Amino acid sequence: MINFRLLRHLWLFLAVAEEQHFGRAARRLGMSQPPLTEQIQILEQALKSKLFVRSRRGAQLTPVGQTILPAVRKFAQQMEQLELAVREATAGQTGLLTIGAISSAMLEVLPPFLDRLRDRYPRLTISVREIDSVEALSALELGDVDLAFARVQGDLGSSIATMTMAQDKLTVALPTAHRLATRRRIKLNDLTEEPFVMFARRVSPVYFDSIVALCQGQGFSPRILHEVRSVATQVAFVSCGQGIALVPAGLRRLAPANVVLRPLHESVDVVTTAAAWHTASTNPALQLALEVLRGTPTTLKA
Missing domain, CATH: 1.10.10.10 (Winged helix-like DNA-binding domain superfamily/Winged helix DNA-binding domain)
Known part of the structure; x- marks a missing residue:
């Protein structure tokens, strides 16, 4: 009782x-x-x-x-x-889908997906909550969310399925006065001695580890001065003279006047958003969402 x-x-x-x-x-x-x-x-x-x-x-x-x-x-x-x-069942809605998403996914990937989902299933109730990428797997395992949009990739275990939703080219964010700012492209090994502003490992371990591995593949470990909670904050820290950052090219639109983003000489694609779900979920609303999701094109940015 x-x-x-x-x-x-x-x-x-x-x-x-x-x-x-x-x-x-x-x-x-x-x-x-x-x-x-x-x-x-x-x-x-x-x-x-x-x-x-x-x-x-x-x-x-x-x-x-x-x-x-x-x-x-x-x-x-x-x-x-x-x-x-x-409340929604009493109002005649047919199901409840709970989505967890990182802030950047809420701005770009999630809105068009939700528009298509609502068009097809107008009586489906959708609840969205903000999460960090590091929270995605535990939230799915515990059933706190049915579908997660986060920076996740690689082998996440046999019970978690993923689908890449958005990719982008990796670029270098630099102060305009930086010695490398006038170059059209920058080699990774030119950044050996630079202080890095990194997307925090506690927020997105896979993304962080992939950047570190990329640098180590060029013969150096990044000298990390700051770890921050978002890629937008990485650019903000560069603007404040706190170092350089490797960020998706799409951040160019958010860069202030004293920051430039330069392409890497090495062409590197990064997953900026992936959808993830628990394969053992019994929520019928998730199956409806996956039908729409599988018909959603991946965003590939130049």
Whole structure:
């Protein structure tokens, strides 16, 4: 039997944990602070553990609170998905597809795919959430998303299938005052001593490792000065004089006036977006999406 009282207590715990303050959490929840404090105390008594350390600065999680927070967050996401599924089913929708996508895929690959999907299946409910590439596999394995659009490639295991959706040529982003900026093309081994701004490995391990392997194939390991969370941020760091970056040619449209993108002498294609899904998924909505996906052309940029 569902313990609805415990569910409410966990929602309250999550609000206090995220706000790190009982007063702010109470305002977010639309309630006064004393009842919130009382309910958290009841939860602590039920769990026989203190969850927060209270001080003038707010409320900080104890080690026990930090331990249960990820599970409570996941529970909250699942409850939101359940609520959406019930609401949409009641409204007469035929299914629910949950998509996780990196920000660049949301700008380029995802919109035309979703347009085609909605045209063919107008009563299919589609929920999109932002993820990092490193989150894609675990989100698929855990069933948090049905379909992921991320920078993934290579052997991802027997249970994960992928389809390349967009590729681009790798270029070098340089400050306009850089010694190599006037060249029409740049050889990789000309970058041996340069400080690199890299797309962080924790965000996209496969992409990061492929860039490092590319450099090592030319006889050097890149001197990494910064790791950042997006390719757009790589260009921004180059603009700030923090180094050079290897980025897809499509970033040229985002480059500020003091940054140039030069083609590599070596022609290198990189996967900028791939679709991935779990082959054992039983969600009928995923099968509908795959029908549309397989008819979607890969974007190949010059």
